[in-house]
Amino acid sequence: MIPVASPTITDLERKYVQEVMESGWISSTGDFLTKFENKFAEFCNTNFAVMTNNGTTALHLALLALDLKQGEEVIVPVLTYIATANAVSYCGAKPVFVDVFADGTIDCNELEKAITPKTVGVIAVHLYGIPANMNQINEIAKNHRLWVVEDAAEAHGATLHNRIVGSISEIGVFSFYGNKIISTGEGGALVTNNPVIANKARLLRGQGMDLKRRYYFPTIGYNYRMTNLAAAIGLAQLERIREIQDRRQEIRNHYNILFKNFESLEIFDKGHKTGSKCWLYSILLSEDLSCSRDDLQYKLHEAGIETRPFFQLLTEMPPYFENRKFKVGEELSRKGLNLPTFFDLQPSQIEYIVENIRKLIEK
Numbered sequence: 001m002i003p004v005a006s007p008t009i010t011d012l013e014r015k016y017v018q019e020v021m022e023s024g025w026i027s028s029t030g031d032f033l034t035k036f037e038n039k040f041a042e043f044c045n046t047n048f049a050v051m052t053n054n055g056t057t058a059l060h061l062a063l064l065a066l067d068l069k070q071g072e073e074v075i076v077p078v079l080t081y082i083a084t085a086n087a088v089s090y091c092g093a094k095p096v097f098v099d100v101f102a103d104g105t106i107d108c109n110e111l112e113k114a115i116t117p118k119t120v121g122v123i124a125v126h127l128y129g130i131p132a133n134m135n136q137i138n139e140i141a142k143n144h145r146l147w148v149v150e151d152a153a154e155a156h157g158a159t160l161h162n163r164i165v166g167s168i169s170e171i172g173v174f175s176f177y178g179n180k181i182i183s184t185g186e187g188g189a190l191v192t193n194n195p196v197i198a199n200k201a202r203l204l205r206g207q208g209m210d211l212k213r214r215y216y217f218p219t220i221g222y223n224y225r226m227t228n229l230a231a232a233i234g235l236a237q238l239e240r241i242r243e244i245q246d247r248r249q250e251i252r253n254h255y256n257i258l259f260k261n262f263e264s265l266e267i268f269d270k271g272h273k274t275g276s277k278c279w280l281y282s283i284l285l286s287e288d289l290s291c292s293r294d295d296l297q298y299k300l301h302e303a304g305i306e307t308r309p310f311f312q313l314l315t316e317m318p319p320y321f322e323n324r325k326f327k328v329g330e331e332l333s334r335k336g337l338n339l340p341t342f343f344d345l346q347p348s349q350i351e352y353i354v355e356n357i358r359k360l361i362e363k
């Protein structure tokens with residue numbers, strides 16, 4: 001079976017993990033954590049990085065650090081992974097959903113229309129590695145005195161006007177889940193230039209324990225710490241990130257060439273939005289095919305190829321159910337299909353995948 005995603009693990013990851021094993025520092029204190037935080041902050045060109053046990057808790061910490069409160073509203077794109085909205089709910093606040101542009105990132109015009117007196121912030125998502133229009137989003141936010149958080153869970157190293165995503169607003173959040181561009185197994189990061197936010201995130205990450213006074217707890221916090229073991233994997237991945245990005249770019253170019261003359265599908269992010277990084281290679285299928293997207297997925301699965309549909313709109317989920325129309329998001333969600341995209345994917349496998357899709361839809 002060719003999976004949709006799979007982490008790349010080399011001797012470097014093994015070596016660092018082995019070092020942690022031998023040192024005995026397998027919990028949430030250790031050299032690799034400090035190094036990974038420093039190197040990741042450097043990579044993002046921010047003053048601080050705070051590592052967490054996953055991307056969702058990093059998002060939660062970001063919102064807590066911004067003092068998000070019960071009853072307040074946060075604007076969130078309707079097409080994203082559910083964690084983006086759940087983090088808002090954890091604070092007792094309300095995610096207000098808006099449609100996306102055709103590139104899958106939040107529609108700035110809709111964003112502005114969704115602002116109410118209760119709105120305090122916006123979470124922009126760099127969906128599938130494609131940078132959201134941060135200039136416009138920051139401008140709107142500034143005019144309405146809102147904060148902005150970037151959910152860059154799928155976009156490590158993507159850039160906008162030469163700035164790394166995650167560093168273009170108050171706080172950036174990343175995930176290092178097994179299927180993300182770089183991974184620590186489970187893991188996440190919050191990056192910021194603001195020392196007050198970084199310290200608050202550190203405090204809340206460690207059960208609310210005062211950063212200077214051990215076992216003194218001025219507030220109720222959480223245990224959202226990353227382990228030194230995970231950081232060892234993360235540091236190795238970060239040292240290899242250029243190589244990982246280049247390989248993903250090659251995979252994308254290979255798919256692009258093979259899909260060039262297909263009539264029944266469109267390549268998502270075909271123009272390759274400036275600065276985008278390929279998380280999962282995606283295609284958009286015409287809706288008048290004899291073979292529906294779900295049939296196609298099933299038949300590809302039978303041929304040993306795993307694929308994944310685009311996210312379903314969050315307003316179609318019971319906790320966030322709404323009857324409103326989100327025209328662009330709905331269309332992407334219906335047509336979009338993610339194809340295998342990972343470091344060890346072989347050129348012959350890419351050819352096999354495209355050939356199977358051709359057989360099924362280009363009759």
Ligand SMILES: *Cc1c(COP(=O)(O)O)cnc(C)c1O
Nearest residue numbers: 054055056081083153154175177
């Ligand atoms: C993966 C992901 C998250 C959450 O990360 P976890 O590490 O799985 O908790 C949040 N937002 C988006 C857009 C994601 O893709």
